[in-house]
Amino acid sequence: MRAAIAVAVLLTGCLGSLEDASVLRPGPLEREGATRPSVCAPSARDVAGPRLLRRLSRDELEASVRAVFDLDEATWSGPIVPPDPASADGYTNHADLLRVNEAYATQLRDTAERVGQLVAARSPCADPACVDAFLDAAGRRAYRRPLTEVERGRYRDLAAASGDDAIRWITAALIQSPHFLYRSELGVEDGRAATLDGYELATSLAFLLTGAPPTDALLDRAGELTDRDARRAIATELAFDEAGQPRPAFRAQVMRFARGWLGLAALDNLGKSPDRFPTWSPEVRAALRREVDAYLERVLLEERGDVRALLTSATTELDPVLVTYYGWGTAGRNERPPDWGVGVLALGGVLAVGATNVATSPTQRGHFVRTRVLCDTIDPPPPNIPQIPEPTGAETTRERYERLHAGDPFCQGCHRLMDPIGFGFEHLDAAGRFRDLDNGFPIDDSGAIEELDETPGRGFEGPAQLADLLADDPAAARCVGSFGASFAYGLSREDTECLASSTLEAEGPLVDLFVELVATPHFERRAL
């Protein structure tokens, strides 16, 4: 229903934004002639998705090299390869975007050869027995399965051509091998579908829950993984320790998911006008980042909260920098003052990103809620946005937006869906702090989540009521979960909704989603 209505909305036109159009971008760009058709047919549920080769992300590459060759940070500083392109969903592990071009191949070769030197220096040998033993251990870990005889033969030939440097060049070749570099989700065809084998499942399981390749122990259990219940049980072991606490590697994965969903990378460089926000500083910026991370860790991992908790927790963690900056609380855990809103959307770092360097942006804030909390489709703005008059300071931000957007039917076609949500945050300024007045005028922070079909929307007063409304909306839990599925499956969010339909509708802690995703049909079977 939402999608159908969105089309109607788009037809009404959308001709401008008080900020730049680019922040409201759709995504992702796809290579002409190499575009993946939509995975989800209308009303499809719990389907098996496409067979894939997923190039390792940079993080996965580093984790793999460290695990396969037992290299710590003191020994090896990490790969030097081009960054991973970002997807529209905020993740850098999209299966269709991670490619090997000339630059990548060149830098991977350089990285592989450096690692080869390190490994060879540690375990120099060249005789056939030594080479075989090396392949037994490192080869199996690198390929995440035993090597075939043909493959072993190739490495033996390489060893023979490399003389005393056999280990060095075998290592370099292992890292450049497509069987190392791509995670295979091709499966074995049975005429109707393809079923991932135990090693492929072990690989998917390990990278999803630990961000690293399968351990020897997990590879030893590959045969068990074709059983769904066993797979779920092993997934739980990988994610949580005996006390039920998230393991460090799983914590890191959950944080990657959550940071990608929030899209806060810009915070690290964010600047604010010194005239408007004189107390903003790099130290404050860094502290805001820490606050967001601490919030996510506590709500998602320590308290194992659901999406409702993510949106409505009234507690936050401050350090001394933020105690001074905000002007309330003590270092440590604090209840937020009533006027400062609740939940992740009211955190200072999130608010500061949803703003320009001089003013709040009800559009950006509303757009985030629409696209990242409710997963509604907002059409991109047109390219020829006319020059928007500079703020005069003689009105509130809300009044300005209402004058320029709500006063123009073309703008209003889309902005009616975003601005009234963003107005709810107007007591929270562009630098993430409470304000009584805007340009010296009283603030109206009433707002509404307008319906896509122009039936009456849901009104609210301020950010706390907005958070409650969103928490009550089943679309929010499903939407945030679908970002998790996108991160897990390496596909666009829209394409994952039908791959994990039942899982996304289940209630419970958000982190449990990742364990449950291993039990979906898509996790083990693929369409031909």
Place this chain on the structure above:
Amino acid sequence: MAMNRRSFLRALGVSALGLPFAGLAGRLASASPSAVPKRLILWPSLNGVRPDLFWPGGGGGSLVTEPFADYLDRATFVRGIGIEGSMNHFAVRSVFTGAPIADYASPDPGVKSLDQVVADHVAATAPTARRSVHLGVIPADAIEFYQLFGRSTFFFDPTPVDYEANPVSAFDRLFGGLGTTPTDPAEPAAPSSDARARAAALALTRAELAELSGRVAGLPLEADKLAQHGEALSRLAGEPMGGGAVMAPTTPPAVCDATRLDSVEALRGELEGNDHAAYRHELFDGLFDAQVDLLARSVTCGLTRVATLQAGSADGNVIVPIDGGYPHHDTSHGDQEVFGRCQRWYAGKFARLLRQLDVPDPLCPDGSTVLDNSCVVWMSECLPSDHSSDEVPCLYVGGAGGSLVTGTQITAAGASNRTLLKTIARAFGVADADTAHYGDAAIRELLA
């Protein structure tokens, strides 16, 4: 029917304005253009600048171009260029590819940008150690936004070309393995044992890739991934290895200075092994200098003949360090005088590049400079404020070894970026058949 110069100008809507720059005849290199080791450098200038602050006035310069006033006698301003079939930020993918990009959601161009077209030509006729070099200076607001939505992707091969944003790792990659002894290409050294082993390892990878490709028949996207991977390995297999930067037989041997660059070393402590740090706005100035120096050295010694340098991203808010700092993109929508001064700051970096190129060309013994033998293109994807892509700022410096007219200004009314791309490609000797995606028309008045 033959068309004389004046009637051609009328036909194309081109007019030469005759600026008080030095006479172009004096700037035509003495060597035969086809024998000159030409270099192409593309310099996107993001978000443009208000026209009156860019185009030369009666005095010969402008606020923005004043920092490189010393080189205006070797510059040509090309007025009237519109980005065909595109506009606004998404025009970044059009500027140098000539491909129409209708909106933000349009697919990537699927054709080669000018740098890659020329790099192909160089590789086929006078290969260099590095086919092309692509450097960025905070080319996205964060490394996590790398190539996000194509907002910072100018160059295609025909998939997006990666840029290097960390000058320390780029220096180490480009110059770390170089010796300083000239290599006589007529007598190539026997491959070392390392080279043989490297080739054997590469052969192993290619064999596995071919085998894996057989498993993805019927899966077009996966097959495409592996095909692209295979193409990359093919290029890798043809790359000279070891020793100095070996020039092809058609060019004189050259030596690349592998000593460390001060501007790069100033950043080494922060950036070595830390690509994230290369996106810190506080380092913008130093990063810019380092990348300019790196680029200048790479093209001067002939390590490559094709290079690009992109500073910032189309909608990025890298802080331009003047007057306490202005966020680039936000300022493009604000006070245009201030934004003009921001672009003038970029022009200072452009001048830094030109100065380093204005040295005797080590590849060309006729006394010409590297700048004479280069074409350094400054072009914007759009204008500030409304981000229209009509009549964008555009100039080039250097005549590509006498192949292009310099020291003037023309108005090519109705011309487009495609027309200019065609013109430059021809100046580099690229066959028209290889630039069909730029259309048929060139600005002949620019061809010497």
